[in-house]
Amino acid sequence: MDHEKVNILLVDDQPAKLLAYEVILKDLGENLVIASSGREALELLLKTEIAVILVDVCMPELDGFELAAMIREHPRFQKTAMIFISAIQVSDIDRLRGYEMGAVDYVPVPVVPEVLRAKIKVFAELYRKTRELERLNHELEDRVRARTAELENSTAKLRESEQRRSMAIAAGKMGSWDWDWISGDWMWDEGQYRIFGVSPETFEVNPANVQALLHPDDLDQLRKAIAEFNKGTRAYETEFRIIRPDGEVRWCVGTAAATVDDSSRVVRVSGVTVDITERKRAEERQNLLAREVDHRAKNALALAQSIVRLTRADEVKAYVSAVEGRINALARVHTILSLSSWQGAELSRLIDEELAPYSLGGQIMLAGPKVQLLPATAQTLALALHELFTNSAKYGALSTRSGRLTIGWQVEDQVLTLNWEESGGPLVITPKSRGFGTRSLLASVESQLGGQAQFDWRAEGLLCRLEVPLTRKSAATTASGKFEDASSAELQRASG
Template sequence: MQERVKILLVDDQPAKLLSYETVLQELQEDLLQAGSAREALDLLLKNEVAVILIDVCMPDLDGFQLAEMIREHPRFKKTGIIFVSAVQMTDLDRLRGYQLGAVDYVPVPVIPELLRAKVRVFTELFRKSQELENANDELERRVAERTEELAAANARMALAIEVAQLGTWELNIATGEFRASEKLFRMLGHVPDPAEPATLELMLNVIHPDDRPEVQAELFRTHETGEPYHYVFRAIRPDGAIIWCEGRASYDVNAKGRPTSMVGVIRDITEQKRAAEHQEIMMQELHHRVKNSLTTVQAIANLSRRTATNIETFSNAFNSRIVSLSKTHTMLVDNKWNRIHLRDILASELRAFEDLGEERFELCGSSIDLPSQMAVSLGLAFHELTTNAVKHGSLSVPDGRLVVKWALGDERDEEGNYTLHLHWREHGGPIVKEPTRLGFGTALLRGLFNEHNSSHITMQFERTGIDFQLAIPWTPH
């Protein structure tokens, strides 16, 4: 059911107002009655009226004067006004009425069908105008919402581009017009010159010469196929610095499927490239270290098996040596696999025997840091020497002493290495006899340091204790 509109009836005679109401009731609209011009103005200010019927002859203000006052108000400039006149009106009167805003005349006596037809036209016109105005308001509301959504989307996109550190560019394939963002210029180390617009050729010239042919070939290929463009390349900044870039772009196509424009982004991936290269190096280093560790464990197991008299002896010896290896590895891990000091490795091995008294140990040498593989070898060597000293050597008796000294030689070899000299000497221990067969400790020590070129070890079994000397190449930082 359509919404009812309001019709204002203005006449100073109640009988005529009643007759108009009777005639117009058939329209099923809301009828408002005013007995004077002032009353009519009050009703107009409080209501939205579709059409006004005004009696031309009224005592206070005639219909012409009321129409003029109505038209002066902005709200009623387009409201339909129909004059009802019981007197004969001249053409000049009609002209005056039209000039004052009247849109039609109805003579008296009123023909009901004619009056209803005229009023119906204006009510329908008003209703259509309202519908059109509402539709326009709704359209404006939707446009405003969509505009706001687009603005928010553009703001989010701009923020995402800024956060992702993306440089953007556009290419009109038909005209060759090229536009690039300020972010892209900054990324490539160039300053935009308003007098010299950016061109595709300028962008291609910053690509590393070794990568440029493949980048151009991929551009041509995707231009023919319409596929999205993606390529990783190097770019050279004006200061000579080389950066890695990742470029992505897509094409707009016409009705025939031919590309008409290209929109793309470029991202600086130099840090990611360096991180990937560093990760690859770390993986290779990890593989190398794990392989070395497994080789060491295998050697310990084989030598322990050869010298063990039973499974319990093998288990105890093997476990203690693995623990020693683990201590050195822990120190390396704590130091992020950087070099660690010789004194720290030696102190870690002797810490378990601090209750014997500090006077029984003498550690003398400068601060020397060891690379990881040398640290592992010396850690195992110190473990074997310490274990032997506790079981059979100077640390097995109350008056025995241990002196460990180390120092670097003054000269370098052909590879730029110094020689690290280490001397392990036990005093005051039980009488030592040279073994008749090669034991595990001696075999391990020789096996550990044979892998180091130019290394040299001597093991002398002095009467009061073992005398172990090592000379091994040491590489400075």
């Protein structure tokens, strides 16, 4: 079998001996390197990879023992095989010294060719196998390093993927679970515990404990899912409710998939749970808002219908102006309520909206705290304020630049008291009969809101006092679905 040749260093100060060694070792088929002195041998060692050194003990300047000691001091040659050749009788002490210097064997003179060849061959093969083993070890280490790097890279990617999955699950309010169909063992991830409002340190995942957290009305969903899997269904999805230990009810959607063995028997069921409580609440709010919008639309249409039907005027132009003014008042308060998602309207905002059509400079003074009105109260009060502003602009203080209007309000015991005081305008004469605006104002405030409206037509200006309850019980006529009927009926009576 062909093999890679190794270098054998022959060291002797006598050329004849070197030639003899070459002849003896030629048949080994190795590379023979010649050195005629110890120093030359050291130079060759530094330049060439040597497998075995054959060195004469007796040499001038640097003998074999000294050369061996110098070779062994170098880290690179601490394991290089050295064979001493001695032409003199070697004592046990000399042998011991040689071994201490690093020799691995002795060959006496006269040299027996077969013995020398056999020893050199053994050490050459040993060197070759050692080098091969080192090479294999390096390759193995390289493969181990490469494999380790691959595993670390795969582990890092898996960890990163798991982190992304955990973040996605956490962000999506999701949890995953696994159920061993045979043993009954459960496995929940962190998201699953979080959805059910329990802790992995205190909650044992088992069928009994899990069922205890399900809403009683939804237990049949679990039984149905189990039955479906037993029938051969491979996937199942359903919505259900859970009751957390703190009593909070949460809506969830569960998706499960079955794993079967070779005989199509279910062995494992895995799934994902998604908390959809917020979506359910949003749907409920949307449905409620849709019903509310429908109710508000009917309410506005009923008001508009009553306004159109009951408004009186001597000429078309005056009629159109009156109708438009009242419809615009409704539109303005509707806009305010829409911007608040029909949660209510602030009183000063209503007044500002009614003031907007008039450029009155400093004729009007407002004074009062922030008051949040319910939608029904806001709509009715907006129409009342519109009638007051319209009458004042036509006949009262706002009809002349010298007129002044003071609007002040306060809240006590959930009752809003609004004082409207005019002065500096034309001389006021108490009307013999109430017009549509005054009668509709009285009807809406007193009948719809359960409040009171008082008018005092003083000569120096109108004084009006409105008392309006702010509580939902008193002001929620529209919320109960009666606003349309009340609006029409009261306005009809006002027109009578």
